[in-house]
Amino acid sequence: MIDFEWYRSFIYIYIYNSVSEAAKTRIMTQPAMSQHLAALEAEVGEPLFIRKSRKMVPTDRGKELYSQLAPLIESLEETTISFKAASLPTHSVIRIGSAHEFYNEKILPQLREYKTCMISHFGTADVLLELLKEDKVDIIITSKKFQTPGIEYMKLCDEEFVIVAPIQLEILKDTDNLKLKEQWLLSQDWISYGLELPIIRRLWREHFKKRPVIRPTHVIPNLHMILKAIENGVGLSLIPTYILTNSMNEVKAKVIFEDLKVKNELYIAYKTKHKHLPEINNITKVIRENTKTIN
DSSP: OOOHHHHHHHHHHHHTTOOHHHHOOOOOHHHHHHHHHHHHHHHHHOOEEEEEOOOOOOOOHHHHHHHHHHHHHHHHHHHHHHHHHHHSSSOOEEEEEHHHIIIIIGGGGGGGGSSSEEEEEEEOHHHHHHHHHHTSSSSSEOOOOOOOTTTEEEEEEEEEEEEEEETTOOSSSSEEEHHHOOOOOOSBEEEESTTTTTTTTIIIIIIISSSOOOSSSSEOOHHHHHHHHHTTTTTTTEEEEHHHHHHHTGGGEEEEEHHHHHEEEEEEEEGGTTTTTTHHHHHHHHHHHHHHSOO
């Protein structure tokens, strides 16, 4: 007779591609997790994963079983949430972490919709993850998905970065020649979010297939301030389109070379142990509804 816990262990191994990571997330020992999988495979009659040195790769039978089980397990967990909601301790305060820019554009305007007191923290993806791991925040909005035991991620949206220049800057005429575009861009003054050229490096890798040889004229770790600097004629940079849309002064700046875009994924992350808390679910729902159209 199949034990329901075998199914849950199988789902976690499938998601994490690892017995050890799945065991940490479920707060189980690795041998116990392996035993669950072995028992389920014996019941099914064939392997569900191919064991490789660094990860577990699902077989065709494993993929088929996951597609059948995942919606059933999800439905059961939602039912469990409704039963637990009344007895779970309530959080009168929810601590949320985010980048300044996303918070300012997408969370701050909708604060009335959040039916609980919120304490807000700001920082880079690395800083926010540490706050979450140390239980100093309950939920974060992040652009990086780290494989960290006990932390779950939910895709929120894509943000699109475009090249923005001062309105008065004269742009290269031959915009069909990629090499000429790169040479022209390299000759311009650049404003970067950091010395390591975050997002600018991505643009060069994706479109020019190389690293950029750029020394930024200014480093400003705030996208709103970077946009202001562009409007003042300081140089070029990459800006998310949702910031441009809401800018009061975008007539002072312009998007150039619109084919050279970069997309960045944003996630909502929280501790697995908190996933059933009604406040976490409510806040997650509001954030997702308010970012359906991020551009």
